[in-house]
Amino acid sequence: MGLIDYFRSSRRGKGSASVAKERLQILVAHDRAARDRPSYLPKLKQEILDVIRKYVQVDMDAVSVNYEQEGDQEVLELNIVLPDSAGPA
Amino acid sequence: MARIIVITSGKGGVGKTTTAAAMAMGLAQRGHRTVVIDFDVGLRNLDLIMGCERRVVYDFVNVINGEANLNQALIRDKRCDGLFVLPASQTRDKDALSTEGVGKVLEELSKGHDYIVCDSPAGIEHGATMAMYYADDAVVVTNPEVSSVRDSDRMLGILSSKSRRAEQNEEPIREHLLLTRYAPERVARGEMLSVDDVQEILSLKLLGVIPDSQAVLNASNAGNPVILDKNTDAGQAYDDMVSRYLGEELPMRFLEPEKKGLFNRLFGG
Numbered sequence: 001m002g003l004i005d006y007f008r009s010s011r012r013g014k015g016s017a018s019v020a021k022e023r024l025q026i027l028v029a030h031d032r033a034a035r036d037r038p039s040y041l042p043k044l045k046q047e048i049l050d051v052i053r054k055y056v057q058v059d060m061d062a063v064s065v066n067y068e069q070e071g072d073q074e075v076l077e078l079n080i081v082l083p084d085s086a087g088p089a
Numbered sequence: 090m091a092r093i094i095v096i097t098s099g100k101g102g103v104g105k106t107t108t109a110a111a112m113a114m115g116l117a118q119r120g121h122r123t124v125v126i127d128f129d130v131g132l133r134n135l136d137l138i139m140g141c142e143r144r145v146v147y148d149f150v151n152v153i154n155g156e157a158n159l160n161q162a163l164i165r166d167k168r169c170d171g172l173f174v175l176p177a178s179q180t181r182d183k184d185a186l187s188t189e190g191v192g193k194v195l196e197e198l199s200k201g202h203d204y205i206v207c208d209s210p211a212g213i214e215h216g217a218t219m220a221m222y223y224a225d226d227a228v229v230v231t232n233p234e235v236s237s238v239r240d241s242d243r244m245l246g247i248l249s250s251k252s253r254r255a256e257q258n259e260e261p262i263r264e265h266l267l268l269t270r271y272a273p274e275r276v277a278r279g280e281m282l283s284v285d286d287v288q289e290i291l292s293l294k295l296l297g298v299i300p301d302s303q304a305v306l307n308a309s310n311a312g313n314p315v316i317l318d319k320n321t322d323a324g325q326a327y328d329d330m331v332s333r334y335l336g337e338e339l340p341m342r343f344l345e346p347e348k349k350g351l352f353n354r355l356f357g358g
């Protein structure tokens with residue numbers, strides 16, 4: 001192995017563990033958030049959507065449900081975007 | 090009352106059985122009455138690592154089903170007083186371990202022992218959940234490698250939700266990180282996650298770091314828990330780990346690459 005190859009491979013090496021660490025940090029944060037989320041969220045979202053659609057015609061993505069845990073408080077954030085001309089359906 | 094320790098991991102092949110054997114032997118060598126149980130139904134291996142495979146008559150499932158009593162099934166270790174092995178069954182019935190059945194056996198063992206070490210199968214299936222259900226302590230065995238670290242984190246989620254302690258709102262299982270198959274040279278070259286990296290991601294109490302070592306293979310070839318090989322790196326690292334578990338404060342060893350002499354550097358590669 002030539003000197004240049006040696007330096008190149010050792011630099012690539014440096015990359016691989018730090019890349020692994022970055023990927024893991026994101027992945028683990030993601031896994032943890034998903035784990036702590038109550039399993040009823042998708043159903044809750046669907047039912048809210050159904051109720052809204054009784055009155056206003058909206059898209060699937062008009063309703064977003066966000067769940068967060070802050071200390072020992074659980075915060076359920078509900079966001080509904082009504083269309084511009086939100087009249088009775 | 091015995092303290093129940095589960096040796097667990099999400100991923101397979103990371104060193105759980107090696108660790109269970111070493112830890113049980115280490116505890117027994119310090120005078121604690123210890124039993125080590127193989128929960129890997131269908132894939133039993135602990136008996137081999139403990140070197141008692143030819144003395145297995147009855148197994149864990151036989152005891153649960155009332156086909157044998159504990160005294161008949163427990164194998165007494167010939168090297169160390171106060172150490173017993175309860176082998177796993179070779180049955181293909183993965184559901185042979187019931188929560189009730191396991192609970193009863195652990196309760197009975199609890200009377201005559203100080204520590205019960207549970208060697209868990211990998212994954213989150215039945216055998217693994219049974220091994221952790223009654224635990225007081227968990228040793229999460231992890232390799233410095235992405236999938237192992239991720240799976241360990243998942244295991245932490247399960248430990249904190251699907252155990253007796255969680256269900257009964259008791260003090261949670263004490264979780265410990267054991268990093269195994271650590272290769273300091275590769276860490277130094279930036280090719281392997283370091284202890285600090287893994288600890289930062291999992292934020293767990295570090296119980297020990299076991300180097301990747303030929304000594305482990307030698308020990309398993311011979312059927313001797315590696316902790317008995319006191320002059321090897323892995324043997325010493327396991328010995329430190331047991332002491333730390335029992336409350337001693339010891340610095341981590343074998344974290345730095347071995348310093349090679351000039352001769353080695355020139356000719357040894």
Ligand SMILES: Nc1ncnc2c1ncn2[C@@H]1O[C@H](COP(=O)(O)OP(=O)(O)O)[C@@H](O)[C@H]1O
Pocket residue numbers: 098100101102103104105106107108134269270271299300301302303305306309323
């Ligand atoms: N520290 C180590 N150094 C080298 N090899 C190891 C080490 N720990 C475990 N091994 C090897 O890895 C393999 C899996 O180990 P084992 O303890 O059976 O893992 P598990 O029970 O998690 O499946 C075995 O071949 C074992 O010899």
Ligand SMILES: [Mg+2]
Pocket residue numbers: 105106107129134209210
């Ligand atoms: Mg195993």
